[in-house]
Amino acid sequence: MSSQANSSDVPSGHVIFPSEAEAFVRELRIFTLADIGSEKWSVQRERLEQLSMQAVFNVTQQSDEFVKEFLITHEKLPVLIHELLALEVWREKVFPLILEKTVKPRTNFPAYLVLLQEGTLISLLETSLFYQECAEAIEGCVLDLLDYCHRRLTGVLGGCEGVRHVEEVDSDSSGDEDGLPTKSKLVKELKEQSSNLLFSVNMKAVSILRYITDHLSSHSLSVGARLLNTHDLPCLLVSLLEVSPWRKTGEKGQLLVFEGNKWTETVPGDRLKLCQLEGQVWLTLYTLLMDRDCQQKYELNNHSKATILKLRGYLSEPLLEQIPPLTDLQRYLHQLTLMELPTTTRELILEQAPEIHESLLKANTGKWSSIALKHARLLLEPSQEELQSKAKRWVESYNLDALEALSEGPPKCVMCGCEANKRCSRCRNEWYCGRECQVTHWKKHKPSCDVIAAAGTVS
Incomplete structure (x- = not known):
């Protein structure tokens, strides 16, 4: 069996096959902060996103929740929590330095995928931890998860994390002499994306805390x-x-x-x-x-x-x-x-005392700058070939039939939020209510559309 299934080969009842899900779960492992964004990390990121979508699909369709069972059987829930905390540390310590150190960014797409991963992980945990057997499976690291959720909610109350969205990015697509978006524009877009993604993460922390509270008898x-x-x-x-x-x-x-x-x-x-x-x-x-x-x-x-x-x-x-x-x-x-x-x-x-967050900080103290310099090149300044390769894998990760089955109601226009009946014909990734909204959004949508469309033509 190939390590990456083509989404078109998977039946509409699944994002991935149960046998493939088990193989993905079995191979989950912990990465260092320096490895975030690397080729192997990216493969695991794609697999985790598919596992998360499949877990949600199983719950909404009231079908066999095999993803949850595999996570328990192969003792991988602690790995998810470790990776969640690693991404939190990366976002707080490395991400701001990346934005400072990048010289001539080409795209924000790979960096956005890294930011997105924190939400993917907490979504998979939220879907799983409803069950008492999952609560028992995280006993060794539940304090770390508890502290993580506490930090998320105190950030909300402080008004500094994912509550006040930054201003909308100007739709002006002016770039530098090479036709690339300006650094200030890409940085502003990434900050907006980070704020929006973090708000969703913070809200999921509410559910996680409830599940921990519901299963207090299973914990120390x-x-x-x-x-x-x-x-x-x-x-x-x-x-x-x-x-x-x-x-x-x-x-x-x-x-x-x-x-x-x-x-x-x-x-x-x-x-x-x-x-x-x-x-x-x-x-x-x-x-x-x-x-x-x-x-x-x-x-x-x-x-x-x-x-x-x-x-x-x-x-x-x-x-x-x-x-x-x-x-x-x-x-x-x-x-x-x-x-x-x-x-x-x-x-x-x-x-007991939580250990994961503190160990991550201790292991990387003094290394933040060097990690950020490496990631600035990897995530914001990739070559065109690297970017197309990432986009191609991202497109192949999704079963569009399953994704649409997960959505509630008709698709919404990305510009105005109204019911949409038109889709971008190039990348098939954005919906619009009409031509006016599509034309208005084009300058902002064009960079990602070009990358995804080009990836679809790569054999």
Whole structure:
């Protein structure tokens, strides 16, 4: 069997065959930060993207979830978590230096694929960790995953990570004397892409935290202690409800909700309807505040009590109708206003510490500049042959029939978000509602369209 199946050979019921998925999972391995973007890393990136799509497809079609089973059987969930944290470190420590060190960038396409990988990994973890057997399989690195999700949500609350999207890139396609886009233009586009991708990652961290909370009985005592007292997750989630990053006002004053990994307009009659992310936060709070073991271990103080009591203002009748168990939480909050702070039992725990993130920082301290210099050449200044090779493999990675089956509703115009019925005939990668939007978007779309179209002609 070839290591890379042509997407056209795969039946519409799959992104990849089960036998190929198992081979891909078995070969997953950990890469160093310096190897990110390399040929072998890129092959694994493509395979992980296919595995993630197949896992989502299996869930949505309620079919055999073989990807999840293979990840457990071959003990590869810890590898996914390690790679997720490696990409976080790369994005924070290396990516900014790459943008400084690149001299004459040709394209942002390979760098975008690296940024995209963090979202691919957390999506695959989100799909898998719903199940208790997966929670048990990550016991050795669950603290690292917990800390990662905590960093993502504190970044949201700080207003600096993936919440405020940078300004839209000017559609002017002026380039340098060689006809390439200017460095400032490519850098600005990459920053915008990074911000948008990171917002999606941050929102998936909400689901991951809920699944960790749901399976606390499968984890060591250190996990509960870190959730409740080290990170004070109840107070963090209350602050998240106050900010509600999954809701925003559109340019025309319409209410937009982040649902299904995209912003969608809410009709007036659904304004009080909970979105999935908001529901995840409430269910996590319910578990942390109502579970007897959590109540005994949570070290409430005056500040945390005052913060948690803010929830009373959100427990409206429409909310209670949608999540009836929250009635018990409402009763508990009423009792909390009347009672003295409960005495918590601080048990003597030989607490574990997360290791992956710290080891990545320690192993690469002093190397950031050299790694960035290498990656600037590899990701932003590839030759035309290298770029076409990457694009060709990227195009071959997808089964378009399966991808369209995963999408909810008709395709949307990439420019205005309206229902689209036209597709770019060259790359078949973007949808439009009409010629006006296609022409307007062409200057921005042309570089990637040229690369993908050229890759399709390579034999």
